[in-house]
Amino acid sequence: MNLEKMQGKCGQVSSMMKAIAHPQRLMILCHLSEGEKNVGEILALCEISQSQLSQFLNRMQREKLLKVRKDGQFAYYSIADKNLHKLIQSMQKIFCE
Amino acid sequence: MNLEKMQGKCGQVSSMMKAIAHPQRLMILCHLSEGEKNVGEILALCEISQSQLSQFLNRMQREKLLKVRKDGQFAYYSIADKNLHKLIQSMQKIFCE
DNA sequence: CAAAGATATTACAATTTCATAATATTCTTA
């Protein structure tokens, strides 16, 4: 791969990495790597305020990293980006085994 | 793994991820994943000023992600953290193949 | 020793991110 193409890749990938570069966002992603969860469930698993959780979920959704499925009053979030999912799994292997 | 331990891990790992969450720092790390390089060589490969490169290298060294070997007037940097190295390689597989 | 090259340090304004509080919206159910 040439330098210019590599610059482009690094730009894309590093901006995805910003999502992971926060303790609670990483926590959210690790939990979602097991499957979709609604906001209340995630809230119970992470040490974070409801407002911030909602903001983080919204942000990662705008960045196409997450997707949401509304069911009545509940909102179920899951990982939308296949590569992000692979990366989280790799990270779990590297850092948690 | 219990939640508390998971919080700890996510804290550690996300702070390592901050290094990767920047286009030029990721570029640096990708080049260093092939082996040690001196500052001038890295400078030629990345679109970054000399000052900023030096600051980034110093920062990642303080965080124990990189190590440096001085040889005369040259400073050779390489990846010091084994897990970071594994992660960069995983990322290259996921995003660059 | 003086000059030039390689690298490091310091300082600072601009921007971005973070955390929190307050409030709003939407859906369910009594």
Added chain:
DNA sequence: TAAGAATATTATGAAATTGTAATATCTTTG
């Protein structure tokens, strides 16, 4: 339809990050 639960939005100050300029240090070589 009023109350309550689940989720989203907005606003804001504090803190961290970024990029750049200027300067310093260390090393080699003429």
